[in-house]
Amino acid sequence: MPAMSHPLSRKYDIFVAFAFLFSTLLFFPLPLRAETPANNDAGENNDAGENNAEGEQANGFEKTWQPFLKRYCVKCHGGDGENGKDAKGEVDFRKYKNAADIEEDRTVWEKTLEILEFGAMPPEDQPQPEDEQREAVVRWLESRLFQIDCDQKVDPGRVTIRRLNRTEYNNTIRDWLGVSIRPADDFPSDDVGEGFDNIGDVLTLSPLLMEKYLNAAEAVAAEAIYVPRAPYIEKNQLAAKKMQIKGAAQRVGGGRFAMASNGQVLANFDVKTGGQVTLRVRAAADQAGDELAKMEIRIDGKSVKTHQVKGRRPQARWYEHTMRLKAGKHRIAAGFINDFYNPKAKDPKQRDRNLYIGAIEIAYKVNPKRPAAAGLRKIITVSPGKGRSVRQAAEKVIVPLANRAFRHRVSAKEAEPYVRLVELAVQRGESFDRGVQVALTGLLVSPHFLFRVERHPTPNDPQAKHIINDFELASRLSYFLWSSMPDDRLFRLASKGALRNRKTLREEVARMLQDDRAGALVENFGGQWLNLRNLADIAPDPKQFPAFDQELRQAMQRETELFFREIVREDHSVLDFIDGEFTYLNGRLAKHYNIKGVTGGEFQRVSLKNTPRSGVLTHASILTLTSNPTRTSPVKRGKWIMENILGTPPPVPPDNVPEIEEAQKAKPNATFRQQLELHRKDPNCATCHRQMDALGFGFENFDAIGRWRDLEGKLKIDASGELPDGGVFNGPRELVRLLRARKDDFTRMFVERMLVYSLGRGLQFYDQCAVDKILLEAGKSDFRFTAVVNAIVTSEPFLIRRGEKAE
Numbered sequence: 065m066p067a068m069s070h071p072l073s074r075k076y077d078i079f080v081a082f083a084f085l086f087s088t089l090l091f092f093p094l095p096l097r098a099e100t101p102a103n104n105d106a107g108e109n110n111d112a113g114e115n116n117a118e119g120e121q122a123n124g125f126e127k128t129w130q131p132f133l134k135r136y137c138v139k140c141h142g143g144d145g146e147n148g149k150d151a152k153g154e155v156d157f158r159k160y161k162n163a164a165d166i167e168e169d170r171t172v173w174e175k176t177l178e179i180l181e182f183g184a185m186p187p188e189d190q191p192q193p194e195d196e197q198r199e200a201v202v203r204w205l206e207s208r209l210f211q212i213d214c215d216q217k218v219d220p221g222r223v224t225i226r227r228l229n230r231t232e233y234n235n236t237i238r239d240w241l242g243v244s245i246r247p248a249d250d251f252p253s254d255d256v257g258e259g260f261d262n263i264g265d266v267l268t269l270s271p272l273l274m275e276k277y278l279n280a281a282e283a284v285a286a287e288a289i290y291v292p293r294a295p296y297i298e299k300n301q302l303a304a305k306k307m308q309i310k311g312a313a314q315r316v317g318g319g320r321f322a323m324a325s326n327g328q329v330l331a332n333f334d335v336k337t338g339g340q341v342t343l344r345v346r347a348a349a350d351q352a353g354d355e356l357a358k359m360e361i362r363i364d365g366k367s368v369k370t371h372q373v374k375g376r377r378p379q380a381r382w383y384e385h386t387m388r389l390k391a392g393k394h395r396i397a398a399g400f401i402n403d404f405y406n407p408k409a410k411d412p413k414q415r416d417r418n419l420y421i422g423a424i425e426i427a428y429k430v431n432p433k434r435p436a437a438a439g440l441r442k443i444i445t446v447s448p449g450k451g452r453s454v455r456q457a458a459e460k461v462i463v464p465l466a467n468r469a470f471r472h473r474v475s476a477k478e479a480e481p482y483v484r485l486v487e488l489a490v491q492r493g494e495s496f497d498r499g500v501q502v503a504l505t506g507l508l509v510s511p512h513f514l515f516r517v518e519r520h521p522t523p524n525d526p527q528a529k530h531i532i533n534d535f536e537l538a539s540r541l542s543y544f545l546w547s548s549m550p551d552d553r554l555f556r557l558a559s560k561g562a563l564r565n566r567k568t569l570r571e572e573v574a575r576m577l578q579d580d581r582a583g584a585l586v587e588n589f590g591g592q593w594l595n596l597r598n599l600a601d602i603a604p605d606p607k608q609f610p611a612f613d614q615e616l617r618q619a620m621q622r623e624t625e626l627f628f629r630e631i632v633r634e635d636h637s638v639l640d641f642i643d644g645e646f647t648y649l650n651g652r653l654a655k656h657y658n659i660k661g662v663t664g665g666e667f668q669r670v671s672l673k674n675t676p677r678s679g680v681l682t683h684a685s686i687l688t689l690t691s692n693p694t695r696t697s698p699v700k701r702g703k704w705i706m707e708n709i710l711g712t713p714p715p716v717p718p719d720n721v722p723e724i725e726e727a728q729k730a731k732p733n734a735t736f737r738q739q740l741e742l743h744r745k746d747p748n749c750a751t752c753h754r755q756m757d758a759l760g761f762g763f764e765n766f767d768a769i770g771r772w773r774d775l776e777g778k779l780k781i782d783a784s785g786e787l788p789d790g791g792v793f794n795g796p797r798e799l800v801r802l803l804r805a806r807k808d809d810f811t812r813m814f815v816e817r818m819l820v821y822s823l824g825r826g827l828q829f830y831d832q833c834a835v836d837k838i839l840l841e842a843g844k845s846d847f848r849f850t851a852v853v854n855a856i857v858t859s860e861p862f863l864i865r866r867g868e869k870a871e
Contacts, residue, residue: 214833220864224264235548241288247280258826281508289501293432328399338391344425348380349373352417353404362397458486470512472535525867534558544822547584619653620685684770691768698760711813758785762799
């Protein structure tokens with residue numbers, strides 16, 4: 065039976081939820097953003113050296129940057145309209161009068177720096193600066209935007225209070241209460257920020273989600289704590305539209321049946337529990353002759369009762385018969401068995417006997433049984449009695465529950481509202497177990513459960529920094545690696561204040577990465593970093609790729625997940641993501657790859673030596689999600705590599721860029737590579753496509769679903785290319801080798817993405833000091849996975865937080 069909504073539960077759940085929500089807002093202000101930087105402590109002493117630095121910056125602006133702007137930028141980005149709205153992209157560089165103006169508009173200038181570094185501006189049909197001039201401008205702009213003394217105290221940043229996302233909610237109730245239901249699957253989708261769905265700034269709480277939380281809390285509490293229900297009568301009125309008719313029976317509308325001669329109405333029904341069953345039929349009759357109309361009830365073809373239907377239509381009444389039936393499926397028939405017709409009778413009311421049936425109902429007693437999955441984890445450890453009051457028993461049960469729910473040791477004051485809920489339930493005649501169930505529902509809708517609250521003594525002071533406590537560290541660690549709450553061991557270490565010990569912290573990282581729950585890191589960090597979640601929405605053209613089906617899609621995704629999981633478990637270098645010489649295949653995917661010796665549905669580890677594949681870039685999952693439905697897309701593949709491997713995303717294309725279809729129409733018989741070269745002649749396209757296309761064409765031997773091919777139609781595939789840095793390759797293996805050589809770019813990208821995921825916030829310029837330290841530390845161990853994680857969890861942004869100015 066589904067969990068029954070209880071008025072006491074719903075009333076107090078809502079009360080507790082909103083009472084705690086207001087208290088949370090009162091004592092733990094929720095910052096709207098996490099990016100407001102604290103003033104650098106090194107800047108507190110405004111000495112002569114600092115003044116000299118400012119003077120140098122001013123000279124740099126006048127001597128380096130202003131001439132560059134006038135010569136190469138303001139022609140397009142120097143509009144005359146209000147607020148620069150007639151300038152391209154609504155970016156008007158003429159409004160920046162000095163070096164200080166640049167820091168006031170950091171977002172625009174960080175994007176400008178990115179475009180200059182990429183070489184995307186000026187367009188190729190405009191005058192171009194010398195390389196030395198461009199490099200000088202880039203160096204000056206970098207020094208203005210990002211120069212920070214990492215030897216001084218650096219801003220650790222602040223994370224906006226984070227709501228549990230859907231995955232974290234499901235995992236948390238599983239690990240806390242031992243339940244198997246996944247109510248968060250029915251929650252609204254989580255918003256994504258910085259490429260991940262665990263970013264505090266975008267995890268909002270809507271009224272719809274609050275209602276979902278209330279419903280989920282009742283369902284979870286009902287499964288976690290079994291409260292026996294009293295026996296009850298279940299009535300089931302059979303659907304008239306599913307009934308069958310036989311003989312003279314006819315449907316007369318409104319779910320009713322008429323029988324002018326002998327006939328039957330038949331229906332199937334289920335009995336959940338064997339025992340006494342009451343068969344009820346609502347009937348009326350037209351009476352005639354010397355006896356009343358008779359209605360025979362048959363069960364499974366056997367006559368069990370004949371009723372005399374009294375009275376005359378339209379006066380209908382219920383006719384009942386009780387008998388024992390076994391649990392299972394049965395068939396009931398209600399039939400008219402004594403038809404009478406005398407058209408010559410003097411009294412018109414005595415000429416015709418007919419039977420009418422309005423409804424058939426089955427009623428039986430149900431003795432509820434304990435569901436197999438209910439209360440698998442012992443929650444109620446004590447009960448009232450033997451000198452123990454309801455309050456004393458409730459405190460013994462609620463405090464441990466609240467400790468785990470709120471992920472810290474709760475005070476008596478924090479536990480009091482939930483203890484009181486148990487008392488109120490008992491006072492109203494409910495059982496003690498039911499009272500605990502109601503209190504658990506309240507815990508499940510408390511903001512201290514739904515949000516990861518980190519306390520700060522001076523939350524509105526951006527200069528105030530403090531080390532997070534051990535319980536907060538345990539939560540940061542467990543939600544980073546497991547997407548779930550801390551386990552008993554982490555909780556014990558936090559209780560002793562021992563978790564922040566560096567040696568202990570590293571031991572816990574090693575233990576947690578070997579735990580099955582670390583699969584969440586693969587699915588949630590890996591699935592979003594590699595865009596693997598998008599594979600579910602990819603739909604290759606079934607006419608061109610009939611081999612692609614759901615089974616193959618799932619095998620593709622599983623390969624990449626198992627590959628990632630080995631890197632975690634076996635502590636590979638993260639560089640193996642680029643060129644790992646192994647993978648995991650089952651028979652279906654091995655056939656897709658034309659690799660012999662693998663059969664069946666089970667995945668097995670396979671060496672990729674002497675094959676054209678290595679690393680995730682040659683996984684069918686990545687090759688498929690970076691293709692179009694009808695063909696490969698070197699542009700998408702190149703862009704994906706730049707974003708997810710090199711950490712150098714290309715700028716957003718201009719609005720007036722022509723579509724590739726124009727080039728296809730101009731050269732319909734050319735290879736796609738030749739068509740793209742024609743497209744690249746447009747100066748607005750050339751700079752970005754020069755690198756993107758080369759990277760993408762290196763994998764052109766793989767078709768749109770990741771199969772190897774040597775020909776495109778009748779034309780030989782050309783998978784050669786040259787990168788802007790001069791690297792030359794021919795085919796995927798050689799390109800992968802060049803990408804491995806750019807390990808500094810890859811490891812920085814990987815560390816930055818993982819740091820974002822671990823913190824739940826985007827990175828700011830002041831985080832580069834932490835990134836540099838993480839890279840230095842992890843590099844000592846050849847960037848092994850555990851070394852990267854250890855360096856992150858011992859970094860200042862992970863261990864320290866600051867306040868933020870109230871808004």
